[in-house]
Amino acid sequence: MQPPWHHLVPFLASVAASFIWFVPKPTPSIGSMVCKCLPVILLVMYLFCLEGWSHTENQLVLVALILSAFGDAFLVFPKSLGLPGVVAFGLAQVAFTCAFGFRSVSWVIGIILYLTVFAVFFVIMILEAIPSHYRIAVPIFILYGILIATMLWRALDRFRLQELLLERRLCTSAGAIIFVLSDLSIIFLQGGGLIPQPYSKFVTIATYYAAQLLITLGASEKFWLQDYPNKMDHEKTGNRGLCE
Template sequence: MKSKNSKTMSLPGKLPVHHLLPFVITAAAFLILFLPKQPTLQNVMLKCLPVLYLMCYLAYTEKGRGESKIVIPALAFSLIGDGLLNFPGTLFVEGLIAFSFAQVLYTATFGFKRINVWTGITLYGASGALLLFIIPNVNATLKIAVPVYALLIFTMLWRALDRYSYAEDICYERRLCSVLGAVVFIISDACIAFLQLMNLMPKYPAQIIILSTYFLAQLLLTLGAAKKFWDAKYRIKEKK
């Protein structure tokens, strides 16, 4: 039985970063060993493994509760997009559609409870400026698909920023990871547009930049939803 005078105190704990090692290993293995090769079923599967691990990690640790119940399907749509984008000449638009669903789900995770309109206006202005450079260099189909996708991903960043500013009931680290994940995701997609579609860099180094930033973005967005991961930062101990 607890004493009437008992109190609780928090002590610094260690983050379970070792839980992220399978993600790091599979992502590095793909970038180093398989990325230089032609797309095959084997390397497509390896490309999907890092994101698949993040899905399993959230499902196991969060038990489908909280933000994870939306982020897991977002990762699943990203997984589909991963596979489709291995065939950019034929299935690029389909891959873009899959990632569009992922962005909608990430946006739903961050919500619209509190809105800073000026943040949204600023981000949409930045999106429009980027599109001025991209749109003249893509085919007719992408002239429609790319602006729609840009609208979705910049909305996702907008909601992540407002969540960072207003959702003080969520720990600082989670909010920061979500914002950084959204920013890095946009950087990765901008690299696809500028380095790959516009051929501003040879394919292999461009792919290294695109996929390394993509994997990092998904990791950060996952950590933004991983409440249990950050709860481990402090251990609660009863003090008599």
């Protein structure tokens, strides 16, 4: 048996709906909020129906997805709910980090990622004139950068856990990398105006949904064990992704 890819059809359909109705006209409205949040909500439902509340990594990824959905809803109304949206996504990164765990730690990767975060913010401060009413939020955005860098660090270190299936490790690492690229596209493509709207919005949304899907698949045991039934016991003993 192969992994049940056809079960992801509702998610893919909701992504297509978001591209059709939200990306071209991302106006603040209930309809826009539904279009933007629905794909992540479907991932929550899919992961819960497939895995239930079975193991710690799965539980924390579910929490992170729910927080991401709240962040999506808030950021549809950026002028009034932009800051709560960033906070929700920051908490989601904490949940993802705890899900990936600290069983294998490479301090070199961590230091490189943290230095990169400060370098990116240094470039932003130099190249982009930040309006005065946004400057008070700069420390919050720096903190978010540290949180997402930590999430990426833990995802990359998780790749070395040989007891996990290669497919799961690849999905988690790729999802974390694409998540970071999605956030960077907000800064440099949309904020910096490197490419015109709605193309920059399309890149951000497409990479965001792809990242959430890959991280969800990386957290799923049963999805991949459809193709590896003889590894069930091995997988169960190997998957412990909590903060230690």
